[in-house]
Amino acid sequence: MFELDTILKGDCLTELKTLPDSCIDLIFTSPPYADNRKKTYKGIPIQDYVNWFLPISGELKRVLKNDGTFILNIKERTENGERQTYVLELILEMKKQGWLWTEEYIWHKKNCYPGKWPNRFRDAWERCLQFNKQKSFRMYQEAVMVPIGDWSKKRLAKLSETDLIRDESKVGSGFGKNISNWLGKEYVYPTNVLHLPTECANRGHSASFPVSLPTWFIKLFSLEGDAVLDPFIGSGTTAIACLNLKRHYIGIEAMDHYYQLVQDTIKEWRDNNNSKPEKVDLWSLLK
Numbered sequence: 001m002f003e004l005d006t007i008l009k010g011d012c013l014t015e016l017k018t019l020p021d022s023c024i025d026l027i028f029t030s031p032p033y034a035d036n037r038k039k040t041y042k043g044i045p046i047q048d049y050v051n052w053f054l055p056i057s058g059e060l061k062r063v064l065k066n067d068g069t070f071i072l073n074i075k076e077r078t079e080n081g082e083r084q085t086y087v088l089e090l091i092l093e094m095k096k097q098g099w100l101w102t103e104e105y106i107w108h109k110k111n112c113y114p115g116k117w118p119n120r121f122r123d124a125w126e127r128c129l130q131f132n133k134q135k136s137f138r139m140y141q142e143a144v145m146v147p148i149g150d151w152s153k154k155r156l157a158k159l160s161e162t163d164l165i166r167d168e169s170k171v172g173s174g175f176g177k178n179i180s181n182w183l184g185k186e187y188v189y190p191t192n193v194l195h196l197p198t199e200c201a202n203r204g205h206s207a208s209f210p211v212s213l214p215t216w217f218i219k220l221f222s223l224e225g226d227a228v229l230d231p232f233i234g235s236g237t238t239a240i241a242c243l244n245l246k247r248h249y250i251g252i253e254a255m256d257h258y259y260q261l262v263q264d265t266i267k268e269w270r271d272n273n274n275s276k277p278e279k280v281d282l283w284s285l286l287k
Contacts, residue, residue: 002282004227004248007239007261009268014232015252021140023282024063024224024250025138028238030073030212031056034086040278045272046079049086050093060231069221070099070131073107073209081119087127094131102137103130103192107213109196128194128217143219145187214241222247227285236262240269248280254264 008015031053035043044052060070076087091101105128115122159180168176182188193195196212214237218228224246230238233251242249253259270277 003233004250004280004282004285005239005277006249006254007236007251007259007262008254009256010252011157012252016056016063016231016235019063020282020286021062022032023227023286024229025068026218026222026228026230027060027064027068027221027231028073028217029071029232030229030234031232031283033075034077037078045257046077046084046086050090053090054093054097054142056231057099058097060229061097061133063229064133066131066133067136069102069137069139069217071105071217072129072131072220073127073213075123075126078117078120091129098133099131100133100135101129102132104128105130106193108193108195109180109198110195115137130183138221138223140220140223141189144190144216146190148182148185152182155179159183162212165210203263209237211237211241211244214238215245218242218245218247226286227282233262234258236265239266243269243275244271248285250282262269 002020002039008018013023032043034046034049064070074087074090077084095101107128109124109126112122112124156179160272163179167177168177193218194208194213196216200211214228214230218241222228225248226251227248228238228242229250231252233239233253235258236251237253241247243266251262253262271276
């Protein structure tokens with residue numbers, strides 16, 4: 001029996017090997033970034049990062065269902081005055097592993113503090129890279145639709161003749177749109193830029209992200225009862241998002257302090273929501 005809604009303590013690569021093939025619906029994670037936060041993460045040297053992560057991504061590919069999705073939250077590091085390329089190198093190597101680099105979402109940190117360095121300004125964004133095993137995968141776009149916005153009241157109040165047809169762009173790009181298609185709509189599809197605030201309190205973890213970040217992707221790529229894996233669970237944010245959305249979670253954490261932190265975080269959520277853990281066998285979802 002392999003229980004869902006559990007946190008595995010140990011090395012990520014070692015613990016991943018205990019999971020059966022094709023058992024996970026969605027993987028969402030943010031691994032340690034290269035050489036950052038050495039005091040809390042034992043950061044991976046930039047020159048070693050790709051070789052360190054590839055065995056992990058190989059195991060993630062094995063445990064992910066064929067129609068599942070892997071979202072990797074990661075960012076480059078600047079060193080010696082220039083951007084390092086390990087993220088781009090990792091994408092290329094993962095493609096060689098058989099992953100499809102399907103999409104790239106940008107997390108815009110809309111409450112980011114201002115700042116500058118001698119040759120640049122502060123980053124206000126991070127990558128959320130989407131990988132899949134095949135071109136056909138499960139995706140529930142209606143689950144993340146957003147209100148159309150007040151702009152539509154004035155823009156759609158009176159339509160011209162060209163608004164009623166697919167009017168091609170005047171710059172000759174070949175693209176066009178039919179404005180009348182938006183009539184009567186209260187919700188529309190979002191873009192691939194997510195305007196979400198950062199976590200204002202670190203909750204005992206030096207790199208915690210907001211619950212809203214995994215929540216958005218869990219809604220988009222999974223259904224209630226699905227299994228979500230975060231192999232670098234950290235403070236437990238992904239697990240909390242799963243509990244809120246009635247998904248099952250599996251987390252992995254190597255460091256004692258953070259392992260206890262995520263256990264405390266989940267217990268606090270269950271106490272506040274009068275929720276008792278139930279034993280659910282992962283194998284039961286594979287039948």
